[in-house]
Amino acid sequence: MTRRDRVTSADRPTSADRVSTTPSPGHVWLDGQLLPAAGHHLSAFDRGFQLGDGIFETLRARGGRVIELREHLARLHRSAGGLDIELPTDADIRIEQGIGDLLAIEGLAGTGDDASIRLTVTRGSFMGRGLLPPSEGIVPTIVIQAWPVAPPPPGHLTDGLHLVASSIRRDPENPIVTLKTTSRADYVHARLEARRTGADDALFLTVDGHLSEATSANIVLIRGSELATPALACAILPGTTRSWVLAWAGTVGLTAVEDWLTTRELAEADEAFLCSSVAGILPVTRFDGRPIAHGRPGSLTLRARADREAFIRGEVRS
Numbered sequence: 420m421t422r423r424d425r426v427t428s429a430d431r432p433t434s435a436d437r438v439s440t441t442p443s444p445g446h447v448w449l450d451g452q453l454l455p456a457a458g459h460h461l462s463a464f465d466r467g468f469q470l471g472d473g474i475f476e477t478l479r480a481r482g483g484r485v486i487e488l489r490e491h492l493a494r495l496h497r498s499a500g501g502l503d504i505e506l507p508t509d510a511d512i513r514i515e516q517g518i519g520d521l522l523a524i525e526g527l528a529g530t531g532d533d534a535s536i537r538l539t540v541t542r543g544s545f546m547g548r549g550l551l552p553p554s555e556g557i558v559p560t561i562v563i564q565a566w567p568v569a570p571p572p573p574g575h576l577t578d579g580l581h582l583v584a585s586s587i588r589r590d591p592e593n594p595i596v597t598l599k600t601t602s603r604a605d606y607v608h609a610r611l612e613a614r615r616t617g618a619d620d621a622l623f624l625t626v627d628g629h630l631s632e633a634t635s636a637n638i639v640l641i642r643g644s645e646l647a648t649p650a651l652a653c654a655i656l657p658g659t660t661r662s663w664v665l666a667w668a669g670t671v672g673l674t675a676v677e678d679w680l681t682t683r684e685l686a687e688a689d690e691a692f693l694c695s696s697v698a699g700i701l702p703v704t705r706f707d708g709r710p711i712a713h714g715r716p717g718s719l720t721l722r723a724r725a726d727r728e729a730f731i732r733g734e735v736r737s
């Protein structure tokens with residue numbers, strides 16, 4: 420029996436706050452080895468654990484084929500560069516091979532299998548103390564984990580998400596905020612803020628009140644014939660799905676705009692959605708307690724979701 424066969428209805432997500440209830444993985448890939456997921460894996464001296472001194476990517480694989488792998492690896496290298504983490508020269512090959520091996524042993528590489536993959540790279544383990552990493556003699560730790568993709572929680576597609584503005588503001592001058600680092604306390608705090616108010620997710624605003632991004636997705640508005648999303652300068656992660664969405668806009672006759680956007684523009688949009696690699700495209704229908712347009716998922720949003728899922732299934736090229 421493969422691990423996927425053991426998925427029961429009790430494993431299906433039921434909560435509206437997106438707490439993961441996916442089944443536990445059987446294995447993790449750590450620096451070239453497939454290890455039982457339930458074991459002990461990392462050194463307590465690993466700087467990723469001690470300081471959040473690491474980077475990560477979250478990817479999706481369909482039928483064993485990793486979606487936009489090159490784009491994710493390019494972003495991983497960019498994040499590594501931002502923190503001066505030196506990746507091994509063969510990192511990409513090892514990672515690609517590791518993902519393949521892990522998906523296979525997890526029973527997630529068959530036709531129609533849909534997997535989410537977490538790739539984490541820390542600066543590595545160091546016995547000394549302090550913030551400044553040693554200039555040599557430290558080897559990055561590479562970890563890969565995989566789960567079956569859970570369907571969106573009930574209501575997320577039919578009713579849409581409710582977002583609230585996080586109390587944490589984003590500084591567009593902060594060079595770290597556009598990197599995918601494992602220092603995620605701000606994001607956890609924001610998600611907890613959302614949960615306390617009964618919302619599904621929190622939206623970060625910049626220090627001067629412009630839209631930035633949600634805790635694990637980019638935000639997109641549709642207004643008239645325009646598809647608008649915060650520009651890269653708005654303290655956002657350059658999302659791979661965001662890039663796909665910007666290209667998709669032209670295929671449905673929308674003009675793609677990357678700009679500084681206000682909360683008022685969100686409130687007055689015809690439609691809004693979040694986009695990310697694993698969750699895909701999810702409608703946003705309320706912001707800070709007020710409905711956006713008629714408060715229902717918009718037709719272009721649902722089309723974007725359907726087109727993106729078809730792309731992930733390999734039915735269309737873009």
Ligand SMILES: Cc1ncc(COP(=O)(O)O)c(C=O)c1O
Binds near residue numbers: 637
């Ligand atoms: C903060 C943040 N913004 C945006 C995204 C969307 O990026 P992508 O489309 O590459 O998954 C993510 C994805 O995890 C994220 O964590």
